[in-house]
Amino acid sequence: MARKEQLEEMLKSDPEDAFLLFAYAKEFEKINNQPQALEIYLKLLQIDPKYVGTYYHLGKLYEDMEDKEKAIQIYDQGILLTKEVKDLHALSELQSAKMNCEID
Secondary structure, eight states, rough: OOHHHHHHHHHHHHHHHHHHHHHHHHHHHTTTTHHHHHHHHHHHHHHHHOTTTHHHHHHHHHHHTTOOHHHHHHHHHHHHHHHHHHHHHHHHHHHHHHHHHHHH
16 A cells, blocks of 8 residues: 555544644655645644644745745744744744745
8 A cells, every 4th residue: 555545544533633644745745746735734734733844845835836925924934833832943944945935
């Protein structure tokens, strides 16, 4: 069974598991299904807005979809959250991603 199918099975018993949703979105990114990945990331933000990893990857997805304005908005939201939860590593990654997005 492929990883995507395994994740689908696990999500049946726990459809709001943030880690599973994140991994599921990444699987759709791998096969270049940006709309499905976007839908899952947005669902993840609603279910668990404090799941820090979402912000970097959703921002990058928006960049890949050539929507820099939304990417920067997501990076800004993530920056606020990482300051709040004192996740300095994620804060640094988000600040760098935002800066690079603004430069491009």
